[in-house]
Amino acid sequence: MESQELLSLCRRRGFLWPAYDIYGGLAGFYDYGPLGASLKHNIEAHWRRLYVFDEGLQELVCPLIAPEPVFKASGHLDAFADMYVECKGCGESHRADHLAEGLVDNPEAISEEELGRILDEKAVKCPLCKGDLTAPRRFNLMFKTAIGAGSAKPGYMRPETAQGMFVNFSQIYRHGREKLPVGAVQLGRAFRNEISPRQGLVRLREFHQMEAEIFFHPERKTWPRYDGVKSHVLPLAPNGAAVTDMSLEDAVASKTIINEALAYFMWLTYRFALDIGLNPKRIRFRQHERNEMAHYAADCWDLEAETAYGWVELVGIADRGCYDVQAHLRHSGADLTAFERFEQPREITREVISPRFDVMGKLFKGDTKALAEKLIEMAPDAVRGKDEVAIEVNGDSFTVPSSCYEIIDRTEKASGEKFVPHVIEPSYGVDRILYAVLEHAYSMKDEYVTLSLEGLVAPFKAGVFPLMSRDGLDEVAQELHESLMSNGIAAHYDESGSIGRRYARMDEVGTPCCVTVDYRTMEDGTVTLRNRDTKEQVRLSRNEVVETVRKIAEGTHRSPSDALDGMKVV
RNA sequence: GCGGCUGUAGUCUAGCGGUUAGGACUGAAGCUUCCCAAGCUUUAAGCCCGGGUUCGAAUCCCGGCAGCCGCACCA
Incomplete structure (x- = not known):
């Protein structure tokens, strides 16, 4: 069937229509009409029932706007802020900052006008065909805004709901009684300033997600209900191969799916898809191939549905490792770790540098504290056998003689250990799912249309x-x-x-x-x-x-x- | 963002420089009707937006916006 037929039905019957139509419309934005709003609500309600009610994950509602540091940490700011030029000859795109490498000190830090001027002056041409280049363009897929008046802080519309859950890991962990696995979900809007929105609901600039972030001990990625469903069969297209039906346990045993937890949430996704009426013959799980997987993801599977637009990704289920939590831990300084108690408390003996404050105090006076902190952070091997160590504090250089510290064995009693949790993320695109549900339900016989x-x-x-x-x-x-x-x-x-x-x-x-x-x-x-x-x-x-x-x-x-x-x- | 094609009521469409833009379906009001888009009456609703050419533009030209297809992009 043609996507136009269905979109026409959707307009006529009040499922959805292009937003701001009386002002000429706006690409990438749709309104849900009364029936569409209801359908969307029902899809979300069922998802909530599975994830929150059945699996016990915690639902959060976080702001749509976040301050810049959040996306600095998540990597979105850098990943979305690249400058590109296009070749007027062959049409190929190039990273403008890469072309300017060596021509200017820090190509990433200057404006596109400045960069364009430099590329112009140095007569930089297309590396492939030597054609002329367009002026640099900044492709920032986040919508930027200003928080507050005057010297306002930069803020961004969230490009996914996920970050709101990562930054709240400590709250989620605590609310879950400090046990793993624990997880949160969020349903809501996300924003991406797509260069070219297309294909109706498939690529929107403002869209709806249902995401779960489930936190695991790195070595125990399974789920309590896994055993109950492991014999069920999923249509899997692993790593570029054709679709084969495989049980969860076979897929995990053969390392087709990296772990039981990922397999479980794939199964839950499959069940959800069938419950809401997607056609089992027209959906499949496709594994990301190595080159398309984000560098930090260990494994990633998309639930895809066949539509008039081809196979469309509806859900992405990824093992993101510790990447996201680690990133926020590092940037915020917050202790985003989980703690696991050992069965027996352990005594751990290790070498540490122990500053001699009596000696240091006389030598360095007021700088002693800062210097001592630096010393403690250093590895014993870095100072062993040396007569002195150079340390910089507050921009000043100090030479610290070895009489100021000693390397000692320190025994610490540990009742457990802290670790950064790993995350498995099922991420659902509501609008695409809703569209696929409509398409799979649509049939026409002798001009008579039925939505089943x-x-x-x-x-x-x-x-x-x-x-x-x-x-x-x-x-x-x-x-x-x-x-x-x-x-x-x-x-x-x-x-x-x-x-x-x-x-x-x-x-x-x-x-x-x-x-x-x-x-x-x-x-x-x-x-x-x-x-x-x-x-x-x-x-x-x-x-x-x-x-x-x-x-x-x-x-x-x-x-x-x-x-x-x-x-x-x- | 680039290239090609396209834009007429809610939907589908006629129109090809010249009356008041025509039709079908849908919607609404009513009549009729004892189970699957029946019929009759009445009625509402349209040239994507802005410039230009022309005595006169839905029609030709330019720009914008939107849609489709391809390219690029899609953490």
Whole structure:
């Protein structure tokens, strides 16, 4: 099918439309209409149920704006701030700072105008074809803003929700009673100033993520529920190979998947995908090949879905090692470590440099403290056998004679050890998932469109119609609608147009079933319940409607047909 | 950001320098209708934006914006 057909349906029926349309639109931004908002909400609610309710991860809500140091630490600032030039001849892009290497002291620190002037003066040409180059452009994929007035601090819209969880590791660890594994999740918006947003919901500038950051002991990356699911099979495309079905335990045993925890969250992702109605024949896990994996990631798998745009990444599940937490530990100075108690306290003896304060105090007076701190940080081997050591403090150089310190054995009793936790990160793109769900649910036969959404995610769980809007049928139908709504089940009442048209409207927006009040209802209190996918109807007592629709809405049944199993056809 | 193609009601579309921009579907109001987009009446809604050429522009030209395709980018 064409993506345009589906986007047209989405506009017509209120799932989504381009944002700021009356002002000409803005690429990379979409509004969710009433049905889209509901579908999105339902997808997120199910994810929350799996990750927060079932797995016990902690949900956080962090700010969308963060100050510069956060992204300095995470690497986003440098990774996103590169300057590029393009060749006017061959079209190839080059890092402008690399071309200016050697021509200027610090090419990364100057403005693009300055850099452009230098490249111009030195007549730098394309290294490939010797063609002329464009002026340097800065590709910063983060949206920048200013925090506060006057000499405001630079701030950025977060490009992922993840950093909010990394910087809060200590809180998460403490709230989780200082045990590993422990994890947090965050659902929310993220922003990337894409150079060229394309493909509808696939590449947006403002989008929605559902991310989990799960912290592990580096040597124990498994999950309590792993054993219960390890025999399940996933469609895996390892390292450029074709898709094969493989059980979790086989994949871990063969080192196809690097550890049990990663395998577990891949399985959870697969289950989520099927629950919300993605077509199992059109999804797969593709492993990142070495050259596309971020340098710090140990293993990374994408859940991909086949769409009109080709195979699209919906979820990335990565073992990020200790990279992120380590980075924030180093930049912030905060102690972002976990602590593991030894079974028996251990005595550790090691060599340390011990300053002799009595000697140093006489020699260095007020500088003694700073010098002693530097000494303590040094490795014993670096000073062993030397007569003196040169140390710089506050820009001044000092020569510290060996009489000022000694190397001693110090025995420390350790009841455990601190370590930087490793992180496994399942990162879900909500908008892409929602789009893939719509596409996989879409079918057209003889110009008749049906969205076969799962009851779990469908915006309306049931349509409620009077066959005729008179003779009291409409009042009964309105009462039924009321009782569904008051039970928290989204239903849609409609009495306009022919009954067929009303069914068609519901089929087109993915409503799994329709309840119709007819003349027989007035005699025996039964109504018809119509299955969207088969168009079949059963009769049931109007008193059974709420519970039956609830089953469909809760996804306890894979399809309306299941919920109607065992019921007599009219 | 580069190149190609495109832009007419909510959707699909007619228009090819000259009346009041036409139709279909959808929407709304009503009639009719005893289960799958039926019919009838009424009704709402449009030339992406800005310049230019011309007596006259939806139509031709330029710029912007947006969409599609390809390239590049996608931590």
